[in-house]
Amino acid sequence: MTIHHILKDIFGFSQFRGQQEEVINSVIDGNDALVIMPTGGGKSLCYQIPALVNEGLTVVISPLIALMNDQVTAMKQLDVAAAAIHSNIDSGESSEIFAAIDRKELKLLYVSPEKLLSSGFLAYIKRQEISLFAIDEAHCVSVWGNDFRPEYVKLSILKDEFPGVPTIALTATADHATQTDIIKQLRLKNDKPYLSSFERPNISTEAKSGLKRAEQILHFLREHPDGAGIIYCLSRKSTERMADKLAANGYKARAYHAGLDAKTRQAVQSGFQNDTLQIVCATIAFGMGIDKPNI
Template identity: 50%
Template sequence: MRTSTAGIPAEGRDPKRRVLQDVFGFDDFRPGQADVMEALLAGRHVLAVMPTGAGKSLCYQVPALVLGGLTIVVSPLVALMQDQVSALRLAGVAADTINSSLDRDANVAAWRRVASGQTRLLYLAPERLMTDRMLDALARLDIRLIAVDEAHCISQWGPAFRREYEDLAQLRDIFPKVPIIALTATADETTRTDISARLFADRVDTLVLGFDRPNIKLAIEPKQDSKRQLLRFVERHPGRSGIVYCLSRRKTEEMAAFLEKNGVTALAYHAGMSKEAREANQNAFMTLSGVVMVATIAFGMGIDKPDVAYVFHTDLPASLEAYYQEIGRAGRDGRSAEAHMLYGLGDIRTRRLFIDDEDASSEHKRRSHGRLDTLIGYCETAQCRRQVLLGYFGEEAQPCGNCDN
């Protein structure tokens, strides 16, 4: 008879705890995970808002293995899908992805495994999932669970709205008996309400598990000479990995070249680079230590490098949600990390122009200006920054002692 790490016979253990321990090697659930899993296993839809590093993936991976059959995971990025599939396979879980980066033979082989019932979790981008051909083929299979990762992408009020996510609203009608879980680390109340309405027609259990990342020190300084300010900051963290965000592609390349010239291992990343160059730089950042990635916001979603020591903004982000999401890439190993931003009046003018030039409704522009005002308030506050940041997401906090105020 097999026994768990807790010494309880395997047959006597709760099925989700058995999977957690035997497959993933964890002794216990993190806060909120068990509640999310129980709701899914009871057949209910769930919207889970959990801070970065809280173990969102396990919230659907464990129920997928308890339920059997096939779980569909919707993910916006090829790199993220590949990482998750590789990690699951290392744990002995039959996982597959069908995506544009694989050749036709690899995708056909993956589909054969799915159709024959071998695959437990299938990772798909939303635009591939929501084709008539894919939906017809999946409708003939034993689908037990659907997970939508980075769910803020479905909300037009979120920091990273993606039109290809809109069609996912059809899933509840196409698969009426299948529980759906939507997961995000970044959703204020307006965004949560929008996700609930669009994806679930407001029939959903919403679980918000706190936004605080207490190990990240928050600081903002007036922008004067951004290159020199960045170099001074980076030199305080010798040999550590960090992410530097810039507003434009040109500035990204200039800042990376400037750091390199001053003895810092720095790489650039933006949407104007070739796919091969972007992938090479991302792989170097993920696998080597002490690399500084200088990037536009094209870099980041799904980046799960635990030892990022800092996130440095050379320019104002788009909103407080975008800022929260971007700084959340630091300190995932639990060690102390820093989020440092340069803030200047020129940034505000640029952001206002971006909003006004957007091809969007006047209501959307009004809300975007409101969000920018909130971010400016955060930059200019004399209060504890963590109190202001968490307050925006509806969470109360005491002064943290880990910010520049």
């Protein structure tokens, strides 16, 4: 099955966008790649299609459970064999996933960097036929990025443990210094990133006075009654105050910040993605990887 047949028959698209086809062919040929595309620009296809073309298992490293679950759900809806292993699944489900891997039925496996690098798991996947490592939100590897995570730096070990397996690193957030750092930290053999345009003509920016913020926000929402959105706040307390204010005015709004437990954060993100929640009042802990067309 060619990449064009997969694109049309499985994903429902008639043609590739931008540099997608060039990236996909390069990765299928066994090359590393750093892919920088805006959210919604089609980054995921750059590893999903190679996963379906090549024999073996593609391991996708993702920083957030919610992102893993969203991707797995989307893949299953397309009848693509995918699964995620993380702390929110029980031992029974985990055993089923490992059994599917052993039977070579799985094409995409989503894990966190912590899980991937654990000694038992790393030893396990070394016994499997791995076709590709895809590192999502790759800016987390760079000290120059806003979301630096030390665990991402340790992913350079993959080049020692799996010397013949290509790596594709993907992000929507990387300036030149961050791009250079990603290539260096992950030891990518291709030092030329695939960079798409970040021009978003559908997005506008406007600065207003900070006086009477809540009143200004409520006025904006009354003018846009059917939209969904994220209101970023400077502190955890202010996210909760703003969410309470909006809820009192009849809006489906909730707070999101790092001080909430994992179950609550998951519920908020799922509600927002599924349109049961209209507004999220958040710190910068929220938003990475969100691909929602009606914001």
